[in-house]
Amino acid sequence: MMRDYTHVIEKLDGIAAKIYNDLINNEIPFIRLPTRAKSNIRFDEKLNVWKYGKNTAERSAKSLDGANMLLRTMYMIEFIKSMIKTNKSSTLREMYYISEGWNLAKFNSQQESDLLAEDLEVITRCMREDFKLRPEEDGARIIGDITIEEVTRNGTKKKIHCQDDVGDAGYSIPYNVEPEKISFKNVNADFILAIETGGMFDRLAENNFDETHNAILIHLKGQPARSTRRFIKRLNEEKNLPVLVFTDCDPWSYRIFASIAYGAIKTAHISEYLATPASQFLGVTPSDIENYKLPTDKLTKEDIKALKSELADPRFQDPFWKHEIKLQLNLGKKSEQQALAKYGLDYVTDTYLPEKLAEVGIYKK
């Protein structure tokens, strides 16, 4: 279907006009945008998620770095406009390679071009889909008693049941999960279990946890992609399913949870679109290390630094997280989801998860 991009083009031209007018008025050109850092995220009471605060940063042509950013911005805007005009789209990686031809404005790494694309979202309040940019691949997968209707490449609608119509790997979440592409039909589950590691996802699938506990299993694949988070949010809101996050017990996993529940720092401009405030952290918690006597590893220097940084992170300022993080710093240990195998392959599905689900009031049966 054709989308109307007039609004997007207007926004993008607005940036070019701002720069041009600065030049005409003998002002050193600059762009102002919110500071995209931990120090500048505030809880939005209305939206129930974390958004960028009032602090702003200036990209000014006064410095070489600033001027480079402005020039890159100009090139990226031009590129996006040309894609809109020719009805093409590109991956972020493709854009990075295309930028090789931008002479002075070329990027040193894809991370830089990805960040600038996000900056453009922040400035224009558009989404990267509006810019015809998409991520590389997601590959996050899902297994459970749910039927998804997807609009396929040739424009036909196809219904997929995420137990009967899929293999062991489950249904693969596409990068576009908006209603125009995907809709949820016939959901028969009590909750969503979002799992960090592929190994644990496969364990639960093999143990038929989705069937025995009426769960929708989603593999997060580490730090979840936007589409995965958006998918979870839609499922949570449209089908009113509780979301439980099941990760390793280390600081990096808590950040995975935070990005699902509160919104990630990098994408705080679209937190209300990606975050699921109702999600709950199921485990593995530092308390679990003690309660379940789990095998552990020592915290590394980086782990400790990350934990301390989380203590200062506004998103982790609730009693539960403060307690757990401090406990972990005291223990000096971390553990993994798969450490539960210490008690046998079925322990996680027969004992651990049912106990934890009962704790959060989900356990039925």
Next chain:
Amino acid sequence: MSKIAAYELAKKQKEISVAEFFERNKHILGFGNPTRALITSVKEGVDNSLDACEEVGILPDINVEIRNHEDGECKIIVEDNGPGIIKQQIPHIFGRLLYGSRFHAIRQSRGQQGIGISAVVLYGQLTTGKHTRIISKIKEDRPAVVMELAIDTNKNRPEILNEDIIHWDKPTGTRIEVNIVADYTRGRRFVYDYLQSTSIVNPHAQIVFREPDGTKHVFERTTDILPRKSVEIKPHPHGIELGTLIKMAKHTNSRKLSAFLKKEFSSMGERTTNAVCETAQLDKNLDPKKMTREQFLALHQAFKKVKIMAPSTDCLSPIGETLIKRSLKHETKDISPEFIVTATRPPSVYSGNPFQVEVGVVYGGSLPKDKPVKLLRFANRVPLLYQQGDCVSTSAISDIDWRRYGLEQPNGKGIPIGPAIFLTHVSSTLIPFTSESKEAIADIPEIENEIKLAFRECARKMQSHIHKKVRRAKTREKFELITKILPEIAKKSAGMLNKPIPILDNIITKIMDVVWIEDLIEYEKIINPEKHHPTQTTLPSADTHPIDREREPGYITKSTIMIVNYKRKPQRFNLYAVIPEDAVVGTVTPKPVKITKNYIKWRLDTIPPANKVDVYFELAGLNKGDFDENDLYVENINPAYVIGADKWEGE
């Protein structure tokens, strides 16, 4: 009591032979082990050759060759193009210990004791049983003399085993071939280092080194100017020992004490002489030959009590900053250092002996960043390779806090760590070595202080270099910004909006907000068809210097300075360009208001915003690369506005 004990003892008392003396003292003479013996032998040969050439004003061409490296035996050959040695003297110079012309003279020279080369001959004889071969030629159209020598170790007298004349291609020169037991495998690196170091402080010498396997190293001559000939001076009262004083008095031709003091010592004028005699309570009409020991003692003590002018220091022959820099540059070109700075202290005096300190610092390039700084130490143009830890230069360097000059140094003490080479050269009429092997300079406070002052000066230059580099890099960035990035931004934004490209001049001055000075140095080779002769500058040198220099073929150094006013207001200020003292100024545009031997000064016309002024000057008498960076200063403008020049602090 049938025997008198003293007679019995007398039977055992005899003159000890030089062989015995040598055997007992070989460690202090530099022959302690086969590695040291190798280097000492090469060193004595080369030092002699350099001294001989300079003595008569010949640019030294020295060949060092080491052969037959087997069974721990080496043949060392040192050959020069010096004046040669007359036949009668050859046996004495090479075959007799403690024989030389320099022992009594007070002047800056390499060798001092006269042990040097004959010790090598003796060492060779003792370790291999082989004789030393000398070839010498003193005049172009005469044959050369070949002599095979040994030392009669009982009598300390030379023995001539063979003597002949041969044809030798060289106009003049001396060649020594000596076989010694030496450790070439271990000593090789030191020989190379020694020759390289020698070449650094003797830029007027060409040294070729051939190794046993045929490898040939050439340490090139980088200047055709011989060092200023050092001048012999009279002893200064502050430096004289009592025994020497007595000996001098016994041999003097003066009949009166006052005449003796005035004639045979430096810095002793009428007034000082009277003051000394008065203090010592001695009649100035005393016959010095008839003075008692007590009288000498009183005189000697009076020397210390009376204020005596320091000795004249023009007897010294320093290398000079330009030449040190050039040598360092030449020898470190593989490292491609970031910069080389040098400092020369004015001559000074310790215990009546004049001395002068010169230092240099090579920084950056491929030098290791995590290793202690490499120290190169020299005394009277001779490299010091051993006993670094005992040397005054090492303690002086260790005492400076190098941390603020971009080097690492735990606790701010010790040899700093970083990508640098430190060179110290001390010249003196008497280098106070810690021992006879002459490897370390003793801890004399005056010398230590001068070395510290010299290195501090270098350190400040280093700092300003680093500082300037950072500022220039920042400005270069801005320059890229205004010349490339900003016009692109303007073009793109205008293109997207289908509008004309805006004019950027005002924004450029706003972004830059500086007066920007950039310079360019080029060299133009002068072709001089005339075959030139080496010039030796003699004292006083100041006036004759430039004239001698101008005859030199070489390069014209062309310096272009571009000044752009990127401020929003017109700027008007004075510009100073520092020039080397030994350079001759050629064309200068615009017309300067002042040229001194140290700088050129311009009073620049008002430069409107976004306008440019070019300043140009030429220097002659320098080699390519001697002047490789402009040292610019500004006056009558806030120096913070200016990139590329510092505040003029006066002369």
